[in-house]
Amino acid sequence: MKTNLTGQEILDKEFKTTIRGYNQDEVDEFLDLVIQDYETLNKEIETLKEENRKLKTTSKPNTTTATSSQTKQRGQINYDVLQRLSNLEKAVFGKRYSE
Numbered sequence: 001m002k003t004n005l006t007g008q009e010i011l012d013k014e015f016k017t018t019i020r021g022y023n024q025d026e027v028d029e030f031l032d033l034v035i036q037d038y039e040t041l042n043k044e045i046e047t048l049k050e051e052n053r054k055l056k057t058t059s060k061p062n063t064t065t066a067t068s069s070q071t072k073q074r075g076q077i078n079y080d081v082l083q084r085l086s087n088l089e090k091a092v093f094g095k096r097y098s099e
Contacts, residue, residue: 005037 013030015022 005033010034 015026015030017023
C-alpha cells in the first residue's frame with residue numbers, strides 16, 4: 001500500500017465488508033497509514049516552525065547599529081550641504097565673505 005496519502009484518497013477509501021461489517025484488519029492497516037502520515041506531517045510542521053523561529057531571530061537587524069549608521073550618514077550629508085553652501089557664498093560674495 002502507498003504511504004503518502006492525500007485528503008482525497010482518505011475520503012475515497014472504501015473497505016470491503018464481511019458478514020460482521022468491515023474487514024477489521026484492512027481498516028486497522030489503513031488507519032495505521034493515516035496515523036503514520038499525520039505523524040510525518042506534524043514532524044514536518046514542527047521542523048518548519050523551528051526553522052521559521054530561527055530565521056526570524058537571526059534576520060532581525062541590530063537597531064543600535066542601524067541607528068548609529070543612519071546618524072553617521074545624516075552627519076555626512078549635513079557636512080556636504082554646509083560645505084556646498086559655504087562654497088556658494090564664497091562664489092557669490094567673494095573673498096570678503098570668507099574672511
